[in-house]
């Protein structure tokens with residue numbers, strides 16, 4: 001018995017519904033996202049497997065795994081996203097963890113995973129709400145240094161795909177994040193003590209969260225006005241990434257080092273790991289074809305914003 005598998009990868013942004021990117025960009029992004037939603041509606045997934053990052057909302061340095069599969073999860077509701085539980089099919093998540101471990105990838109498991117906009121936003125955009133379909137969330141650390149090699153994200157994806165192939169279900173694989181971008185996410189070793197405490201273990205109060213969200217909005221406005229120390233977006237790199245994914249040339253990502261990507265794509269370009277894992281998962285179920293690609297650099301959101309869909313052939 002085999003599954004039917006489709007893929008949608010998309011950038012997310014805390015500023016997606018908050019900052020005005022200009023009328024033309026808004027229309028283009030909304031159209032791309034509506035088309036992705038229609039693609040998902042038509043596929044009618046029985047299960048969604050989503051690879052996404054976290055931005056110190058759920059995973060902090062008290063214990064920072066490179067990868068974690070959630071067998072039970074809820075969304076924190078940051079940056080205007082929905083809060084509340086996901087509908088995680090526990091036995092599927094348990095079996096997935098077992099299968100990935102069997103493939104010699106030492107993935108962590110959480111029975112109480114907290115997700116942020118990095119996972120909840122694509123679920124809302126593509127499915128209508130975070131609880132609309134059964135979903136297994138897979139966290140890929142993409143911001144908290146040190147990061148392991150890209151190859152491991154590809155291998156994780158492969159192992160997940162091999163499991164997905166056995167389910168005899170319609171499975172949508174989602175990757176969330178990227179592409180080039182350098183949003184103001186603090187770094188443990190350079191952060192002030194109070195911020196470092198947050199990165200390690202501390203929760204924000206609602207007022208602190210609100211202040212932080214305003215700071216991220218302000219950073220986007222500065223960036224859009226060209227008055228920012230953040231690294232520029234890199235459309236050349238982003239197009240190269242999209243071309244490699246569409247060509248199924250996933251091994252090439254093994255050559256991208258963390259340092260090189262950081263220098264050319266900014267501190268959060270590593271969210272592309274979720275795209276690599278998602279494509280590797282799809283590829284593990286058979287050959288695939290990319291059916292749509294949207295890309296536009298959006299300074300007001302501090303991100304090279306992309307959306308792609310793909311199907312098994």
Ligand SMILES: O=C(O)CCC(=O)/C=C/C=C(\O)C(=O)O
Pocket residue numbers: 012013014055118177178181183184185186212213216268271301302303
């Ligand atoms: O709230 C924080 O401290 C982290 C800031 C943050 O969440 C920024 C996130 C940016 C993205 O998710 C992105 O552009 O990918």
Ligand SMILES: [Fe+2]
Pocket residue numbers: 012053055118177178268271
């Ligand atoms: Fe992000």
